[in-house]
Structure formats: C-alpha cells, structure tokens
Amino acid sequence: MPQTGYATSSGKVTAPQADLASVINQCYQCGKCSAGCPVATEMDLMPHQMVRLAVLGDLDRIAASKSIWLCLTCHTCGARCPNGIDVPALLDPIRHQILRDKMDTKGSPVPIFHKTFMDTIKTFGRVYELFLIGMYKLRTKKYFDDMELGMQMFKKGKLHLLPQKTGSLSEVKQVFKKSGLK
Amino acid sequence: MEFTYYPGCSLKGSAQELDESFRSVSEKLGVTLKELPDWACCGASSAHMVDAYLETALPARDLITAERLGRDVVAPCAGCHVRMKAASMKILEDAELSRQFPLRGGIRIMSGIDMLHDADVIKRIRERSAKPLAGLKVVAYYGCLAVRPVEVVDPDDPENPKQMDEVLEAVGAEVLNWPYKTDCCGGSLALTRTDLVLKLSQKLIDMAIAVGADAMVTLCPMCQANLDTRQADISKLSGRNYQMPVLYLTELIGVALNDSQASHWFEKHMVSPKTMLASKGLI
Numbered sequence: 001m002p003q004t005g006y007a008t009s010s011g012k013v014t015a016p017q018a019d020l021a022s023v024i025n026q027c028y029q030c031g032k033c034s035a036g037c038p039v040a041t042e043m044d045l046m047p048h049q050m051v052r053l054a055v056l057g058d059l060d061r062i063a064a065s066k067s068i069w070l071c072l073t074c075h076t077c078g079a080r081c082p083n084g085i086d087v088p089a090l091l092d093p094i095r096h097q098i099l100r101d102k103m104d105t106k107g108s109p110v111p112i113f114h115k116t117f118m119d120t121i122k123t124f125g126r127v128y129e130l131f132l133i134g135m136y137k138l139r140t141k142k143y144f145d146d147m148e149l150g151m152q153m154f155k156k157g158k159l160h161l162l163p164q165k166t167g168s169l170s171e172v173k174q175v176f177k178k179s180g181l182k
Numbered sequence: 183m184e185f186t187y188y189p190g191c192s193l194k195g196s197a198q199e200l201d202e203s204f205r206s207v208s209e210k211l212g213v214t215l216k217e218l219p220d221w222a223c224c225g226a227s228s229a230h231m232v233d234a235y236l237e238t239a240l241p242a243r244d245l246i247t248a249e250r251l252g253r254d255v256v257a258p259c260a261g262c263h264v265r266m267k268a269a270s271m272k273i274l275e276d277a278e279l280s281r282q283f284p285l286r287g288g289i290r291i292m293s294g295i296d297m298l299h300d301a302d303v304i305k306r307i308r309e310r311s312a313k314p315l316a317g318l319k320v321v322a323y324y325g326c327l328a329v330r331p332v333e334v335v336d337p338d339d340p341e342n343p344k345q346m347d348e349v350l351e352a353v354g355a356e357v358l359n360w361p362y363k364t365d366c367c368g369g370s371l372a373l374t375r376t377d378l379v380l381k382l383s384q385k386l387i388d389m390a391i392a393v394g395a396d397a398m399v400t401l402c403p404m405c406q407a408n409l410d411t412r413q414a415d416i417s418k419l420s421g422r423n424y425q426m427p428v429l430y431l432t433e434l435i436g437v438a439l440n441d442s443q444a445s446h447w448f449e450k451h452m453v454s455p456k457t458m459l460a461s462k463g464l465i
Contacts, residue, residue: 074326092230117228121223158450179233
C-alpha cells in the first residue's frame, strides 16, 4: 500500500496512489478550495477538510460523508489551488470503490443517477432520455418530479420517443464487460 | 476547412438547436463538418464518477475512429470535449493504456469555441455578418467545462476567458463585463439535487439581470438546459417573473449571418428569445 505518512483508519478505503498522495500532501490548508466551492455551504466535510483527512489517511470518513456525492466536479478547487490539488481527482477513486464494494451511500440519489446513466449507455450506446429518466424515477421513487417540464420538453421535440442507438452496440457492451461496473 | 464532427448525445436531444445552429453556421462560414460514424456516448458527467476504465474506454473508441479518419475533431458540447481530451491525455501518458487503446495523438480535439475562434473563422464571421447585432447587450457564460479542468482544457485564462467575448464582438454584440463567466450552474446535479441547481442558476441569472444583459450566451448544453428550463421553477420559488433568454453562441452568429433557420432554433427554447430579438430589430 502506498505510504501517505499516517496510518489509515479502518482501512476500508484504499489510500490514494503514490503520485496523487504526493500532490495532496502539499496542502497547507489555505481554504481556497472551500472558499470557491459552489456547494461548500451544503457540505458536511468541506473540500479542504477532505484533503486533510486524505493526508491523515482517514479515507473512510470521506467515503461516509454527504460531501462525496455533493461535489459537482466543477473543478473550481483544482483551478485555484496554489498547490495544484484537484479535489475531484482525489474523490473519483473513492467514489469508484464505494460503488464497487457496495458501501452505504446514505440514500443519496446521485450514485443512483450515475449508475442509471451508465446502464442507459450500456443498453443503447447513447443517451435515451426517456429510459434514463424513467429508470431513475423507478429506482429513487421520485415519480412526479419535473413532470410538467418533461411534458414541455417532449412537446418541443427535445425528448425522443424512440432511442437513437450506436450501430456497433456489441463494441460498447464489450467496453462495459471489461469495466469494474457490475 | 474540414473537421470530423462529434455531436454527442445532448446535441441529438435537449440541445438540438445547438446541433442545428452549429452545422448551419459552419456551412455558411465555409467549414465542412463530417459526422463521426457510429459514435457512442463519451460517458459525460457519469463515467468518471463510477469507473476509471469506462471514463477512458468510452471516449477511446470514438477517438480511435476519428484518428483513423485523420481530420481534427470538433466536439461543440463542452462536456464531450473535456471527456475526449482527458481520455486522450491519459492514454498518451500511460504505457499500459496506450497498449490497450492504440492512439497516436495525431489529431487535435477541438471545442466549439476553438473552432469558432480560429483566426480564419472569426475573420469570416466578421466579414459575413450581414446583420450586426448592434444594441444587443449580452453576457458570455462559459461555465465550468469550457475552462476546467485547466490542465485538460488549457484555456486562454481560466478565470477570465475571452474567446467567446471576442466572437460575440465580431458579430457586433455589446459584451458586458460580469463576474460569473465561469461559475458553476450545478449541471451534474440537474436531476438529483434540483434544489441546489435552482439556487446556483438563480444566482447567475440575477447577476446577468443586474448588469443589464438582454441575454446570456453559452456553448455548453448542460448550462443552457439548466438556465433555460429552470426559470419557471425559479420564478415560482422567488415570486418574480424570470424571462432571461439563454442563447447558444452559434444561434447569435446565425442571426448575424441572416440564417433563415434561426427562428426554428428559437422555438426550442423554454424562455423564448423572440420578443427580445424582435424589439432590437434583429429578427
């Protein structure tokens, strides 16, 4: 296991790879990432706190936070960090592990959406909005959200009745077979 | 001038007016676009959240096709552009990925603004603008993915980009200074945390109103969808009537080039820009 300088907590979540660890260890807690984060006020752990926890090896707390599914991956933090630390680059591998190991996602609809999005691509090769939205609503039981907007978009021809598929769907399915997403 | 064109899923769905205006305007500017055959989704805002392999492998399939065709590829959607460029960089830097995905890095992966801001293209835009957009006050809204991640996009200036401003000036619009050029609209949480998206989008529209903009202009389909479709909800919550047109850059270039298709694109908007543009004598 790459050494980050401190012991991990329970070690459920794998420590960052050596090259990423050496970057996040440069953090001097100026807080610029959190100052610019559009959703910092909603977070239980702010970006600079997540970076510090990663340096200390407590990845489990990041994985158990609400913040990990609130991050917009807007990369404002990374663009402004004086030490070149991009918080989504730290969080993406943790998110992958949470999903791979089926850890508790605390009822957040965000991972459900992203998995449903990828199921849509696996099935059609391209986004098919009605399938994506329908499956997402079934899986989150949010049946009536955005009904009116959906109808208006349908009337304007922005939502297709039938899917537009990629011709060589078997190639796309092959890509999914090799992935860690089950 | 000829490019491979990667429309991506949004341009075939919620952002059809971007697809149509981008193609139409390109033709009028003497730029030939040839759609990438049998393309698949780039993985959008989701693949990188769920799996490292998918994040790279999905764009890789299309990049390999594009490279075989030999032309530089244009992806007007800011999201697709970032995903394709990030995957390409990852593959070229990593020996193991290079073995799996035979990519040489021989073609340029361009965003919509890369193409429209090209010295020859912007010159043609200026020369062929039959109907300059005099009196139209706009703010250029770049959003996140037009400038970030910085190491992927390599923008002219990540906090104060100017390329879209300069194209808008080329068609004669008055481009206003404003502080939210690259602030996030909440895009990736559009369906999951709509409450947050309404807050972030309202903040942007409020500022556009405060500086006196007639319209907001973008090239990102996620930004446009959020800002345009959520104004009814924002109006309901705030008790104020929001009617800020959110236009694609290529739609306004179309107006300036006297493109007869323009009124058809505007039919697709939730907040119609027609009344505003008519009041300026532009349509």
